[in-house]
């Protein structure tokens with residue numbers, strides 16, 4: 001076999017077996033070159049919402065290729081970008097009026113941070129501090145790593161990361177500490193923006209917190225006139241049970257980042273939505289107040305057409321019914337595992353289910369990670385635990401039987417790894 005030239009993401013090549021080649025995808029499955037099927041229980045890193053290769057989205061992509069490839073978005077616009085922007089404003093929390101396009105979750109967050117800093121810069125207010133939540137993840141660029149949790153993942157780049165103010169995670173019973181910490185930072189008058197993953201901290205370990213905390217943070221931000229950035233890159237598009245997680249706190253952010261499920265997971269695209277107040281702070285005959293940002297592939301028309309088709313899927317198909325069914329199924333399965341001595345912190349937010357495997361010894365599970373993944377793969381499942389956190393985030397087309405298979409595998413694999421089977 002010829003050696004692969006591909007350097008894979010978040011992969012220690014010295015410890016991993018050769019990558020399995022996927023030849024096609026369909027619904028909830030990845031299908032390899034031998035025809036073996038893997039249930040995609042994590043939606044291919046959280047991007048696939050309805051299912052792989054949704055026919056309506058694929059059809060829209062094919063149609064778009066008959067008309068466009070890439071079109072510069074300065075001086076020019078195009079129908080898919082315009083239709084999508086209107087559609088996003090319609091479904092987003094009230095008050096968001098402008099859409100800035102980019103191509104990944106990380107870039108949508110970079111855009112959000114630059115919008116916030118530009119807003120205060122252009123108003124002549126000296127605010128430049130960013131407040132973040134402990135254990136959060138906002139991407140892997142230098143800027144987004146700066147706002148995320150520090151650790152082994154970014155130790156090598158530490159010297160380039162900018163300083164931020166960190167709020168403690170609002171664990172149940174300690175919510176007030178988070179709100180008090182935010183209030184204290186705000187009193188400095190230097191805070192430009194708070195950035196949070198609403199309701200669920202994804203890569204930080206599927207940590208779930210109460211919607212009332214989100215509402216409390218928004219209230220404090222508003223009172224101190226600092227901007228509230230909702231990073232809905234993972235939580236958007238129904239994952240937490242509502243279209244956007246902010247809806248559950250009944251709040252409208254000043255800036256909202258969306259990417260992963262924006263095209264149903266079919267093509268890379270991102271959008272940063274903001275209020276007219278932020279847009280207007282950049283609106284001036286003084287060119288220095290321009291929002292100086294662009295990606296080469298900003299608003300790629302084919303990706304925008306896929307996202308427009310995705311919006312139509314949400315309008316015309318019973319997506320929320322599927323989500324409701326999936327939520328109920330998770331609840332039943334998790335109920336069984338709640339009293340299980342092998343697991344702790346059994347939790348759920350909408351279509352996301354997570355539990356922590358109890359380690360027999362400290363540090364043991366870091367070693368067990370690759371083993372867990374292999375055991376799941378051998379059972380025809382794509383499940384990638386975050387340390388000792390096992391979670392399921394399947395596409396909404398997953399059936400009751402398929403989900404049951406995933407839970408059976410968790411049960412079996414946990415026993416093997418803990419040496420109880």
Ligand SMILES: *Cc1c(COP(=O)(O)O)cnc(C)c1O
Pocket residue numbers: 104105106107109137138139140197202203231232233234235259260
């Ligand atoms: C995945 C993720 C990002 C980064 O998105 P990329 O497309 O991988 O750059 C940012 N924020 C959150 C909350 C995410 O889950």
